[in-house]
Amino acid sequence: MTDIAAQIAQIGRQARQASALLSRVSTDLKNRALGTMAEALLANQALLIAENSRDLDQARRNGLSPAMLDRLTLTEATIQGMARGLAEVAALPDPVGRVLGLSQRPNGLVVGRMRIPLGVIGIIYESRPNVTVDAAALCLKSGNAVILRGGSEAIHSNRTLAAILQQVLRELAIPEQAIQLIPITDREAIHALLQLEEFIDVIIPRGGEELIRAVVRDSKIPVIKHYKGICHTFVDETADFAKAVKICLNAKTQRPGVCNAMETLLVHEAVAPAFLPVVAEALGKAGVVLRGCERTRAILPQAEAATEEDWGREYLALILAVRVVRDLDEAIAHIERYSSLHTEAIVTEHYERAQRFLREVNSSAVLVNASTRFNDGFELGLGAEIGISTTKLHAFGPMGLEELTTTKFIIYGNGQVRT
8 A cells, every 4th residue: 555545545534534523513512613613714814815825836837727716815804704514514404314304103112214424525626615615514414524635736726725614613623524625736646535435435536527527437436426417408398588588697697617607508499589589689698608509500600510419418608509499399309419507597488388298308407487506505505515416326316414424213112112
């Protein structure tokens, strides 16, 4: 075993030991820790910004893109946002210990389920230092130990954040190994982490498709996957045009670089001649480049020609694929073929079509008359999320506190024996 592998194994061993102790920590103490962590972040703003500046200087020398630099940057506003996030998680109901569905069997046994932590969660992520705090908060509240492996570009920021959080755990006599950051930037550390099936229960990667596929390929531990977000909006022939334009504009342009942004617009052929020029004008004013099928380009000659690759592409930019479809059947068939199971929406005033879309489209979030941008843990009432799963086991969609737990059966008896 290499020195790096040995160090990572020790981190895993400590996390497993901490998880057993953390599962017994009261809700009140967990909430107190989260509140104290929020105060500690605010008290250490100058230190965090100074350490973040070291990361930014190195990132600029390495030629990181403006988008990556933006995600990496810590300011007083972003630190205050992280502190608010900690307070919001503290205010959420604790899922651990909740009993579900008690029922009595014919033999008198009372059977139910109780929510319990998953155990140890490994999180591999890129660039965003706020993930260090968000993930630690959600794991702590849900009773899970967490091992964090951030990108090398944020190492100074992440080390400082982790040290602040661990100091709070020490002060409150909560095992500090419940939150651990891998301090090694060598890629061997990721490979070593992914072999620790005896210590880690699940891996959650957050980042680009290349990172996630590499994690899935190398991991001996179950991985909650989210490769990409190819999100569709279907404008039905009964759609209210003003409503549809507003929804499409928001879904594409509010934050085009995120996974729940619309990447493909499908339009019913009956309204395409009237609707496409209207929506194209609004999108064009926002700087969106359209790539359309032949029927789209017959109506919008300014649109670029879409290729087969465009239907399965996550642009993460102000580019939108547009296709005219015959009806709801063809829209659903297109989504079934090209969707990444992330988010799909229909704009319609027809109740039965809306219900059919909800039943037959099996992505992690399906919306009627609303923007795809709402597939987000905070927006859906989870308070916060650790990521969005496009894998149906064990969670599907935004993962909040409840999704970081599982259930065990609990059984109350009065002397029953099996015959």
